[in-house]
Amino acid sequence: AKEQGKNKYNVFHTGMNMQTYRSFIMQNDLRKAIENEELELYYQPRINLQNQQVLGAEALIRWNHPNWGIVRPNEFIPLAEETGQIIPIGEWVLRSVCEQICSWENTELSPIRIAVNFSAKQFLQVDLIERIQQILDETQVNPQLLEIEITESVLLKNEELTLKTLQLLRKMGISISIDDFGTGYSSLHYLSHLPLNSLKIDQSFVQGITENERKNKSIITSIISLAKSLNLSVIAEGVETTEQLHFLASQNCDEIQGYLCSPPVPALQFIEAIQNNAFV
Numbered sequence: 001a002k003e004q005g006k007n008k009y010n011v012f013h014t015g016m017n018m019q020t021y022r023s024f025i026m027q028n029d030l031r032k033a034i035e036n037e038e039l040e041l042y043y044q045p046r047i048n049l050q051n052q053q054v055l056g057a058e059a060l061i062r063w064n065h066p067n068w069g070i071v072r073p074n075e076f077i078p079l080a081e082e083t084g085q086i087i088p089i090g091e092w093v094l095r096s097v098c099e100q101i102c103s104w105e106n107t108e109l110s111p112i113r114i115a116v117n118f119s120a121k122q123f124l125q126v127d128l129i130e131r132i133q134q135i136l137d138e139t140q141v142n143p144q145l146l147e148i149e150i151t152e153s154v155l156l157k158n159e160e161l162t163l164k165t166l167q168l169l170r171k172m173g174i175s176i177s178i179d180d181f182g183t184g185y186s187s188l189h190y191l192s193h194l195p196l197n198s199l200k201i202d203q204s205f206v207q208g209i210t211e212n213e214r215k216n217k218s219i220i221t222s223i224i225s226l227a228k229s230l231n232l233s234v235i236a237e238g239v240e241t242t243e244q245l246h247f248l249a250s251q252n253c254d255e256i257q258g259y260l261c262s263p264p265v266p267a268l269q270f271i272e273a274i275q276n277n278a279f280v
């Protein structure tokens with residue numbers, strides 16, 4: 001990654017290509033994105049397959065860039081990780097979600113748990129717990145309504161620190177799920193020793209249900225049975241078709257998330273759809 005960084009500047013001097021130019025501007029503009037209020041959270045519902053209810057949602061960040069319009073996180077989160085901007089951005093995300101949960105708590109809606117994505121760099125900050133506790137204190141959010149999504153790769157980075165952090169988060173009342181499950185390397189040993197709440201089956205398996213039927217179906221079946229045996233709940237992400245939905249329901253998957261129910265939408269639209277029962 002360091003070598004790539006060097007190349008970037010060489011290219012800059014000799015005539016940058018468009019993508020590199022865009023990344024360069026982006027890194028710079030990202031520093032002002034929070035204070036210029038250009039960041040926004042979209043919410044995608046999770047539907048519980050037992051009772052067809054929306055009991056949770058995932059918060060997904062968007063950047064409303066003044067010249068480019070909406071920039072997706074796959075483009076700017078990796079840059080933010082490189083520059084360290086992910087730390088203030090991550091705090092902004094967590095604080096905003098806590099405030100959102102509090103504002104929804106006084107409505108007649110049933111409580112909805114919101115999941116927040118944490119990147120590896122953010123999760124492995126030494127003072128993570130203090131920072132999270134500060135946001136909980138400030139916003140007075142009910143931590144039971146908060147979930148943190150981390151990927152499998154985080155579990156392997158610094159095992160001791162990770163275990164301690166997960167234990168403390170659970171003590172605080174926050175739930176933990178493993179994102180993109182099945183794409184990384186997780187040993188059964190870690191899975192059974194870590195205080196986790198749920199696994200999210202990666203969307204590549206879900207979308208493969210039609211294309212590469214047998215293989216993807218058996219992977220999904222094994223992930224679900226693994227989760228059940230570890231007492232974890234299972235969420236399938238990227239569900240786009242009723243065929244996928246039916247297969248997941250037949251395997252007793254607990255929750256689904258995907259375009260079939262709704263794409264991620266701005267907070268107002270999300271809450272309107274819930275009030276109108278529009279997701280199910």
Ligand code: C2E
Nearest residue numbers: 060061072073074077093117118119238239240258259264
């Ligand atoms: P992810 O956490 O795996 O999120 C799922 C991605 O799949 C989201 O893309 C979502 O919009 C998309 N998706 C949901 N349902 C479907 C579907 O049915 N079909 C398809 N094809 N896609 C679907 P998005 O919002 O562009 O986010 C991309 C990634 O950026 C996320 O992947 C996550 O890793 C990262 N990200 C998003 N928000 C944050 C954040 O606040 N903090 C951090 N650190 N990372 C974030």
Ligand code: CA
Nearest residue numbers: 058117149179
């Ligand atoms: Ca996620």
Ligand code: CA
Nearest residue numbers: 179180200237
């Ligand atoms: Ca995911």
Ligand code: CA
Nearest residue numbers: 151179180202
């Ligand atoms: Ca992902």
